[in-house]
Amino acid sequence: MNIAAGAARAADILTPDVVAEHGLSADEYQLLVAALGREPSLTELGIFSVMWSEHCSYKSSRVWLKKLPTEGPQVIQGPGENAGVVDIGDGQAAVFKMESHNHPSYIEPYQGAATGVGGIMRDVFTMGARPVANMNALRFGAPEHPKTKHLVAGVVSGIGDYGNCMGVPTVGGETNFDPRYNDNILVNAMCVGLVDSGRIFKSAAKGIGHSVVYVGSKTGRDGIHGATMASAEFDEASEEKRPTVQVGDPFTEKLLLEACLELMEEDAIVAIQDMGAAGLTSSSVEMADKGGVGIELELDRVPTREENMTAYEMMLSESQERMLMVLKPGSEKAAERVFRKWELDFSVIGYTTDTGHLVVRHRGIVEANIPLAALAHAAPVYERPWTKKEPQGVVAPEEVPPPNSMLGALECLMGSPHLSSRRWIWEQYDHMVMADTVQRPGGDAAVVRVHGTKKGLAIACDVTPRYCAADPYEGAKQAVAECWRNLTSVGADPLAITDCMNFGNPERPEIMGEFVGAVEGMAEACTALSFPVVSGNVSLYNETNGVAIPPTPAIGGIGLIPDIAAMTTVALKRQGDVLMLLGAEAGHLGQSLYMQVMLDRTHGAPPPVDLDAERRAGDLVRGLIRDGCLSAVHDVSDGGLLVAIAEMALAGGHGVELDAIPAPLPPHALWFGEDQGRYVVAASPDQADAIHKAAAVAKVPLRLLGKVGGDAIKLEGEPPLPLAALRIAHEDWLPRFMAHG
Amino acid sequence: MKASVIVFPGSNCDRDAAVALEAATGQAPAMVWHGDSEIPASDLIVLPGGFSYGDYLRSGAMAAHSPVMREVVARARGGTPVLGICNGFQVLTEAGLLPGVLMRNATLKFVCKDVWLRVERNDTAYTRRYVKGEVVRFAIAHKDGSYFADEATLARLEGEGRVAFRYCDEKGEVTDDANPNGSRRNIAGIYNETGTVLGLMPHPERLADPALSGTDGAKMFLSLVETLH
Numbered sequence: 011m012n013i014a015a016g017a018a019r020a021a022d023i024l025t026p027d028v029v030a031e032h033g034l035s036a037d038e039y040q041l042l043v044a045a046l047g048r049e050p051s052l053t054e055l056g057i058f059s060v061m062w063s064e065h066c067s068y069k070s071s072r073v074w075l076k077k078l079p080t081e082g083p084q085v086i087q088g089p090g091e092n093a094g095v096v097d098i099g100d101g102q103a104a105v106f107k108m109e110s111h112n113h114p115s116y117i118e119p120y121q122g123a124a125t126g127v128g129g130i131m132r133d134v135f136t137m138g139a140r141p142v143a144n145m146n147a148l149r150f151g152a153p154e155h156p157k158t159k160h161l162v163a164g165v166v167s168g169i170g171d172y173g174n175c176m177g178v179p180t181v182g183g184e185t186n187f188d189p190r191y192n193d194n195i196l197v198n199a200m201c202v203g204l205v206d207s208g209r210i211f212k213s214a215a216k217g218i219g220h221s222v223v224y225v226g227s228k229t230g231r232d233g234i235h236g237a238t239m240a241s242a243e244f245d246e247a248s249e250e251k252r253p254t255v256q257v258g259d260p261f262t263e264k265l266l267l268e269a270c271l272e273l274m275e276e277d278a279i280v281a282i283q284d285m286g287a288a289g290l291t292s293s294s295v296e297m298a299d300k301g302g303v304g305i306e307l308e309l310d311r312v313p314t315r316e317e318n319m320t321a322y323e324m325m326l327s328e329s330q331e332r333m334l335m336v337l338k339p340g341s342e343k344a345a346e347r348v349f350r351k352w353e354l355d356f357s358v359i360g361y362t363t364d365t366g367h368l369v370v371r372h373r374g375i376v377e378a379n380i381p382l383a384a385l386a387h388a389a390p391v392y393e394r395p396w397t398k399k400e401p402q403g404v405v406a407p408e409e410v411p412p413p414n415s416m417l418g419a420l421e422c423l424m425g426s427p428h429l430s431s432r433r434w435i436w437e438q439y440d441h442m443v444m445a446d447t448v449q450r451p452g453g454d455a456a457v458v459r460v461h462g463t464k465k466g467l468a469i470a471c472d473v474t475p476r477y478c479a480a481d482p483y484e485g486a487k488q489a490v491a492e493c494w495r496n497l498t499s500v501g502a503d504p505l506a507i508t509d510c511m512n513f514g515n516p517e518r519p520e521i522m523g524e525f526v527g528a529v530e531g532m533a534e535a536c537t538a539l540s541f542p543v544v545s546g547n548v549s550l551y552n553e554t555n556g557v558a559i560p561p562t563p564a565i566g567g568i569g570l571i572p573d574i575a576a577m578t579t580v581a582l583k584r585q586g587d588v589l590m591l592l593g594a595e596a597g598h599l600g601q602s603l604y605m606q607v608m609l610d611r612t613h614g615a616p617p618p619v620d621l622d623a624e625r626r627a628g629d630l631v632r633g634l635i636r637d638g639c640l641s642a643v644h645d646v647s648d649g650g651l652l653v654a655i656a657e658m659a660l661a662g663g664h665g666v667e668l669d670a671i672p673a674p675l676p677p678h679a680l681w682f683g684e685d686q687g688r689y690v691v692a693a694s695p696d697q698a699d700a701i702h703k704a705a706a707v708a709k710v711p712l713r714l715l716g717k718v719g720g721d722a723i724k725l726e727g728e729p730p731l732p733l734a735a736l737r738i739a740h741e742d743w744l745p746r747f748m749a750h751g
Numbered sequence: 752m753k754a755s756v757i758v759f760p761g762s763n764c765d766r767d768a769a770v771a772l773e774a775a776t777g778q779a780p781a782m783v784w785h786g787d788s789e790i791p792a793s794d795l796i797v798l799p800g801g802f803s804y805g806d807y808l809r810s811g812a813m814a815a816h817s818p819v820m821r822e823v824v825a826r827a828r829g830g831t832p833v834l835g836i837c838n839g840f841q842v843l844t845e846a847g848l849l850p851g852v853l854m855r856n857a858t859l860k861f862v863c864k865d866v867w868l869r870v871e872r873n874d875t876a877y878t879r880r881y882v883k884g885e886v887v888r889f890a891i892a893h894k895d896g897s898y899f900a901d902e903a904t905l906a907r908l909e910g911e912g913r914v915a916f917r918y919c920d921e922k923g924e925v926t927d928d929a930n931p932n933g934s935r936r937n938i939a940g941i942y943n944e945t946g947t948v949l950g951l952m953p954h955p956e957r958l959a960d961p962a963l964s965g966t967d968g969a970k971m972f973l974s975l976v977e978t979l980h
Contacts (some may be wrong), residue, residue: 170861174892175802177763261761261805351786353760440863440892442957443800445767448964459962574962 024055032059033242038390045384053322053370053377058385060235060288060326061295064550067389070516071548074529078543079536084505085544091212092133092284094544095205096505098570102460103207104467105139108147108200108508108566110549114255115197116244119164123197124172124258125330130201131176132284135267136333138211138274139203142444143458144173146183146199147471147510147564151192153427153747158187161195162748168258169199170438175260176267179447180439181456183471187427190479193244193554198510200566202469204460211274213283215301215336215362220280222294222305222360223342225349226266226332228315232256233289233328243515244554262331262354269352270333278341285332291325293334294360295368299386301336304365309372313355321370321377336362396522402480405600405614407679416681417723417731419608420652423682425739426607427747429649434744452661453580454499454645457571466571468502471564474648477616479560480601482524484616486531486563491619491686493567494539495645498628499689501577501635502569504539509546509565514558516550524561525550532563538621539628541567578635580644582662582718587641588695589666589715591651592705593627593688594620597679603649604682617684623710624687630708631689639697639704646688652681654690655715656723660737665720665730672713692718752979754780755793757823759814764800764836764954771956772797775972785817794979795832796823798839800892800954810853810895811841820846832876832979833948837893840940840950849941849950850908851900856893857933863892865965866931866953868916868939869923875946876978877915880970886923887967889916889953891931896952898934898941908941915940915949 029039032055042058043049050058060066068075080088086103087095093107111126131141146169151158173180178201215222233256273279281301283293290312298305309324319327337345342358349356363369368385370378413419423429436451448466449457455470472493478485490507497504509532514521536542552559571577599605600614634640642662646654659666671677693701705712722730754772758765765782772780772795781791785803790796803814814820820842827833827848835843843849856862865888870881881887900908908914916939920929925937932952940951955968 167860174861174863174894175761175763175805177801259805261802261807264761264763264802264805437864438861440861442863442890442892442954442963443763443767445770445957445960445963448962450964 024049024052032056033063034059038062041388041390045388046380051377053325054380056322056326057291057378057380060291061385062389066288066292068548069390070392070394070550071511071525072391073393074526077529077533079533080542080544082540082542085542086207087210088544089546092136094506094508095137095210096544097207098460098465101207103205103210104202104568105134105137105205106200106202106508106568107133107545108198108510108564109547110510110512111197111199112195112512112549112552115165116195118255119161120168121255121257123165123168125256126197126199127169127172128258128260128263128330129286130199131178131263132286134201134203135270136211136282136284137205138209139205140271141178141201141203142446143202143456143469144178144180144200145469145471145566146197148183148185149191149196149475149562150187151195152189153187155189155192159748165197166435166438172258172260174440176264177443179441179443181441181447181458181469182436182451185432185435186475188475188560190560194552194559196512196552196559196562198564200471200508202467202568209274211279211282213281213297213300215281215297215303217280218303218362218364220339220362221337221342221358222307222362223335223337223345224312224332224357224359225335226354227259227262227329228313228355229319229324229327230315230329231319231323231327234323234326243551256328256330258330265352265354266331266333269349269354273345273348276344278338278345280336280338282333282335285334287328289326289328295382295385297334297336298362298368299382304363304367304382305360306363306369307360309370311357311359313357321372325370394516394522395519396526397519398523399482399527402613402615407597407599407676407683410599410605411609412676412678413608415728416652416678416725417728419604419682420656421731421736421739423603423607423649423653424656424736425743427743428603428607429653430743431741432744433741434748448574449500449577449579454496455502457500457574457577459574464573464575466574466577468497468500468569468571470496471566472496473562473564475560475562476601476612478528478562480616482527482561483531484618486528487535487619488616488686489563489565490532490535490539490541491621491624492647493565494541495628497567497569498632499578499643499645500571501632502571504541504567504569506542506544507536507565507567509543509563511546511548512552512559512562512564513550514553521558528561528563535619535621539625576636576638578640578643580658580661581642582658582664582692583641585664585719586695587692587718588698589655589717590691590701591688591713591715592631592691592710594623594685594711595680596685597675597683598685599679599683602682602684617686619686626708627687627689627710630704630710631691634701634704639701640691640693642692644690646690650682650684656736658690659723659733660740664718665722665724665733666716667719667724668716669714670726690715752776752794752976753792754795754797755783755790756780756797756799757783757785757819759785759803759817761803761805762799762801764956767956768797768799768836771959771972774959775969775976783819785819788818788822790819790822790826793831795834795975796826798833798835798842800837800839803838803842811838811845814842815845824848827948830947835950836954836956837952840952841895843948843950848948849943850904851898853895854897854899855895856897861894862931866891867919867921867929868953869919869925871914871917872912875942877949877971877974879977880974884923886919886921888958888965889955889968890957891953893952896932898938900935905935911944913942914938915942916951
């Protein structure tokens with residue numbers, strides 16, 4: 011049954027079926043009745059159902075999220091607002107957040123992904139920041155799955171069309187293919203904005219009798235119950251949920267962005283909140299609750315694009331490109347002038363009160379009258395049972411067969427779906443608009459210049475789902491560490507992260523155990539690396555017919571480069587430079603891409619992360635970059651050392667001559683092992699001494715790898731692998747895959 | 752040189768153009784809102800890139816009918832140089848200041864990357880700092896950039912020397928592989944009859960700063976300064 015249509019007909023007959031369709035359990039319904047002191051009306055039930063949904067209330071995750079470190083001298087705003095804020099010096103701040111749009115993107119990839127991008131940008135400009143960069147972390151099913159191509163094409167063009175039209179560069183991200191995402195893809199979108207520290211806008215609606223103003227697009231019937239959909243598993247009937255996916259209009263959002271920023275120049279706004287998940291309900295409840303006031307809404311004044319919308323529909327619509335604001339007294343006219351200039355709807359739809367209640371009137375009838383505390387604080391909080399995953403044994407290097415040829419294996423890996431170039435994706439994103447992208451996609455981190463300064467913001471997204479599936483704790487630690495390492499590789503001081511916690515059904519103890527393990531791993535790494543969490547989102551129920559995705563705690567991090575003149579890239583720059591490896595080697599092949607791609611084996615413990623060694627190696631590399639000692643830097647991650655070297659060679663168009671591997675570890679374990687906390691660096695030979703000395707002082711192992719030269723990868727005892735051939739293998743896979751439709 | 756940049760709802764390269772102009776001229780250009788019917792006295796008018804009116808209907812079609820465009824057309828007919836970049840080129844064709852039309856890319860996809868261009872003439876206000884036949888690197892970012900005109904129009908453009916830039920490879924060869932969007936005869940930009948109106952899909956303003964890995968675009972703005980003072 012269609013909830014919305016049914017509501018209009020069967021008003022206020024709240025049978026157990028109607029309650030269940032709203033995603034509330036019988037116990038939760040009893041809690042609701044107790045909180046309200048009576049049976050709810052249908053509109054009230056709808057309001058409770060979205061506010062108490064997993065998506066809005068974090069009822070399964072809340073107790074664990076408290077374990078994450080959220081503070082630091084750089085943190086201006088931690089979790090709890092529309093986005094996190096960190097200080098970047100000179101009175102400036104970076105505002106950023108990552109959010110999932112998984113369920114809608116599977117059902118309708120183009121609109122689902124597009125509105126995910128639109129939503130995350132609104133979260134950032136709601137706070138007064140101009141968005142300056144977008145990123146995304148995408149997980150698709152196996153390439154051979156019949157839906158994968160369609161989903162990739164739709165998601166990529168949805169992300170591209172939205173960000174491109176907004177004029178905000180999409181500067182990078184990551185993409186995985188794995189059969190465990192066949193029926194539940196992940197679309198995680200991140201946005202970073204810039205604001206003057208003194209001009210940050212928040213959502214607390216303080217003060218009584220202030221106007222509540224609706225701006226942006228009109229309200230339609232799209233997206234009703236999106237938040238509830240995002241809080242349930244998929245089954246065969248999920249395709250029928252297509253009507254609950256919202257439709258994006260990036261042009262209107264561009265106007266909304268400019269209008270909001272223009273109004274923010276004036277002293278007119280008390281509080282502002284975007285209408286995202288759960289639309290008008292969530293935005294009005296959150297603003298009033300944070301401000302400690304009540305709020306009264308007159309729905310007859312809500313601009314609608316469809317006729318005869320009910321209060322229920324208006325309160326639950328997730329129509330896009332809308333904002334709610336509370337204005338300072340007397341600023342209504344000035345605000346209206348700005349929004350009319352940008353040809354947007356503007357309507358005073360209510361006011362703040364001292365009642366502590368949300369009161370909703372429509373056609374002269376009070377459709378809802380709910381104490382805000384019940385909506386915002388009486389939601390159930392679950393300490394769900396969880397079980398810890400049995401850790402897998404460590405795979406000894408000697409147990410893993412070597413390839414016939416190291417360079418042959420390298421070519422296979424570089425041309426595999428896992429490591430092939432993502433150019434086909436990022437060339438569909440305008441990554442240069444705003445003319446501040448000083449490091450484009452394809453490197454360790456993207457870098458955008460802080461407009462009008464010499465500072466750079468480095469941005470990276472990371473998680474390795476196969477590590478997390480094997481060991482959620484180590485995998486989550488690794489995700490944080492790799493993000494920190496990627497920011498370090500371009501010369502940035504890592505500042506803080508946002509997270510997107512994508513998991514299966516938390517009502518299953520093994521899934522809850524994955525979540526708990528991941529939070530604990532993240533907390534440990536964030537603490538050790540002084541890399542706090544300032545914003546984020548949790549997406550649960552990513553499973554279909556009882557089969558869950560691998561635990562995927564995606565980490566989006568930002569860092570600050572004080573002067574972009576001292577920024578490094580992965581590209582080798584000069585013939586004759588020496589190549590060195592910094593960091594300890596153990597030849598860890600468990601969960602490596604070598605085992606997966608070459609041997610079709612996916613077992614073993616993932617590589618452990620020694621956070622103390624991680625920090626020492628990173629601080630060393632960053633120091634060497636700032637001292638101008640290094641001509642290229644690349645962290646060692648997926649695929650291991652030889653892959654990292656090959657990526658540097660391809661990026662720079664220079665070959666390398668590699669020395670023989672020292673005993674005693676097997677060569678394939680050193681070339682393809684995925685030991686953590688390592689960097690490959692290139693430097694002119696006259697810097698070598700200084701680098702050796704600095705590494706010794708920092709107690710970071712250093713090994714000379716060879717030198718830059720020629721136009722091939724050369725390894726003793728094997729025929730050279732020409733860069734031209736390697737480039738074809740690396741660039742060819744994705745366009746060829748997408749071309750065969 | 753006094754420049755004006757026209758801002759339509761949905762323009763998004765207006766700031767980039769202003770930054771590049773200011774770097775070349777030392778003077779911030781006037782930013783003119785689409786609803787205005789007057790443009791300050793200007794030596795140059797720029798129609799920037801973006802998605803004017805969301806590219807709804809057809810790219811550039813609605814902007815071409817906005818109030819300010821009547822004045823832009825009048826100034827262009829009076830000899831004021833008008834530069835249309837990307838969406839600005841689309842607006843110029845829709846407004847009838849340049850012939851032809853920009854169609855959906857042959858790949859049907861948006862494409863953002865650096866491209867090589869061959870400078871076909873260096874005797875215009877836009878190109879005097881370049882060498883004729885020089886190969887330069889600009890950036891493209893568009894979905895509707897495939898230049899189309901009928902054969903007679905193309906022949907006339909060629910005959911009158913009105914092709915400004917062509918997509919080419921690094922060595923200057925005009926090949927199909929070097930054509931990123933399916934444009935007829937690899938045309939990346941064209942002039943009007945007098946060489947005063949230039950429309951081009953590539954963005955000179957995006958590679959006009961050493962920090963952005965290229966400065967070939969800066970020469971266009973320096974050429975304009977040199978010509979127009």
